[in-house]
Amino acid sequence: MSFELNDTGGQRAVIKVLGVGGCGGNVIKHMVKQRIAGVDFLAANTDAQALEKISPKANKIQIGLSTTKGLGAGAKPQIGRDAALEDKDRLREVVEGCDMLFITAGMGGGTGTGAAPIIAEIARELNILTVAVVTTPFKFEGKKRSELADEGIVALRSCVDSLITIPNDKILTILGNSIEMEKAFSEADKVLQGAVQGIAELITKVGRINLDFADVKTVMSEAGTAMMGTGMGTGIDRAEDAYENAIKSPLLDDIQITNAKGLLVNITSDKSISVDEYEMIMEKAHGLAAENATIVIGQTQDNRAKMKDTVKITIVATGLNDDSNQINDDFEDTYDIGDQKVQQHSVVSEVPTNIEAEPLNNDISENISKDQIDEDDDGFNLEPNTESLIGSKKKSMYKENGEMDHEYLDIPAFLRNQQD
Numbered sequence: 001m002s003f004e005l006n007d008t009g010g011q012r013a014v015i016k017v018l019g020v021g022g023c024g025g026n027v028i029k030h031m032v033k034q035r036i037a038g039v040d041f042l043a044a045n046t047d048a049q050a051l052e053k054i055s056p057k058a059n060k061i062q063i064g065l066s067t068t069k070g071l072g073a074g075a076k077p078q079i080g081r082d083a084a085l086e087d088k089d090r091l092r093e094v095v096e097g098c099d100m101l102f103i104t105a106g107m108g109g110g111t112g113t114g115a116a117p118i119i120a121e122i123a124r125e126l127n128i129l130t131v132a133v134v135t136t137p138f139k140f141e142g143k144k145r146s147e148l149a150d151e152g153i154v155a156l157r158s159c160v161d162s163l164i165t166i167p168n169d170k171i172l173t174i175l176g177n178s179i180e181m182e183k184a185f186s187e188a189d190k191v192l193q194g195a196v197q198g199i200a201e202l203i204t205k206v207g208r209i210n211l212d213f214a215d216v217k218t219v220m221s222e223a224g225t226a227m228m229g230t231g232m233g234t235g236i237d238r239a240e241d242a243y244e245n246a247i248k249s250p251l252l253d254d255i256q257i258t259n260a261k262g263l264l265v266n267i268t269s270d271k272s273i274s275v276d277e278y279e280m281i282m283e284k285a286h287g288l289a290a291e292n293a294t295i296v297i298g299q300t301q302d303n304r305a306k307m308k309d310t311v312k313i314t315i316v317a318t319g320l321n322d323d324s325n326q327i328n329d330d331f332e333d334t335y336d337i338g339d340q341k342v343q344q345h346s347v348v349s350e351v352p353t354n355i356e357a358e359p360l361n362n363d364i365s366e367n368i369s370k371d372q373i374d375e376d377d378d379g380f381n382l383e384p385n386t387e388s389l390i391g392s393k394k395k396s397m398y399k400e401n402g403e404m405d406h407e408y409l410d411i412p413a414f415l416r417n418q419q420d
Contacts, residue, residue, distance in 0.1 A: 013099040013213030018042040023106025030193040038204035047072040063087040073110025080114025100129045108137040108145035113152035120159035132160045162226040215296040219262035223318035239277035242311040261319025265297045268312040
């Protein structure tokens with residue numbers, strides 16, 4: 001098996017993150033505080049008051065003033081859609097010129113559900129690599145909101161290159177139902193932030209040999225359904241444990257990663273990681289995906305005390321269930337970076353197409369004061385419960401006719417494993 005090291009030179013991709021609606025705006029607030037260099041932040045909402053709470057370091061766009069009078073979409077996706085159409089030219093203007101656009105939103109409400117697909121259509125018309133990262137509602141939010149979320153995801157799926165869906169109810173399987181409601185929504189926002197930040201920083205973290213935009217584009221372009229998983233390991237078998245925990249997360253236990261058309265694998269560790277550990281992870285990753293899959297592997301060095309003798313692996317699998325066009329509702333995990341000092345290395349299994357990109361806009365990182373940055377807040381991190389991974393035969397999340405078995409998905413992952 002041959003690998004090629006990819007030296008990116010001096011060019012950088014223009015990456016924008018656009019939060020749509022209230023949930024998307026919360027993600028932008030979190031990410032601005034993290035002072036992520038090389039990313040431009042945008043927030044679009046029908047609710048004028050919600051936009052006022054977002055940092056001026058983000059480009060804020062109030063949409064649908066004539067449609068909503070600045071009072072929000074009232075949990076009606078059609079109003080959110082009409083608002084985006086009303087300001088379609090302005091939305092086109094703010095996303096034009098970027099190489100990669102992240103659209104983040106909470107599905108089930110009005111603005112995010114209705115406007116996000118319109119923005120994705122605009123990006124597609126401009127040939128922008130577009131990745132949507134969205135949440136689905138908690139069960140306690142009601143059946144109607146869940147149905148609206150499903151409709152929004154179907155509309156969004158047809159317009160984006162890759163779609164990552166984060167089911168909020170899966171967060172409760174980790175945190176427990178006794179968590180305060182406000183805290184539950186806050187942690188859901190952090191999960192969304194971590195997923196977007198994790199992929200973006202695979203590109204923006206600079207080192208001697210970088211995993212660059214071309215690598216990510218190769219894996220995520222027109223890739224359909226995607227998912228993320230994270231695992232950590234400490235001690236003698238840290239690398240193998242981290243890898244196994246990443247692919248066996250209880251939130252990913254029904255996903256057939258072997259069907260993935262592409263894999264992004266990022267290894268985070270201190271400087272003590274060995275060549276043997278790195279090669280082991282590479283070999284396992286290549287044995288995981290389909291034979292013709294494109295696999296990109298990067299390494300990020302994190303010398304913070306919390307990472308001493310620890311390896312963390314994040315896997316992004318793309319092209320899942322693309323033929324069946326099913327909504328992937330059974331995954332999530334997030335990427336823990338924070339405000340690291342890093343070096344990044346990458347190994348690429350295929351030579352990606354060279355692209356032209358504009359220099360980064362670093363103004364946002366230069367204008368945020370240190371007291372705005374929470375260096376200990378790395379985003380919400382879901383670790384797998386290894387005790388729930390025992391058992392060899394899993395039931396399928398799909399019925400025999402190919403439809404998703406929603407009753408099966410309502411069973412927490414650890415109980416499904418016990419049943420199996």
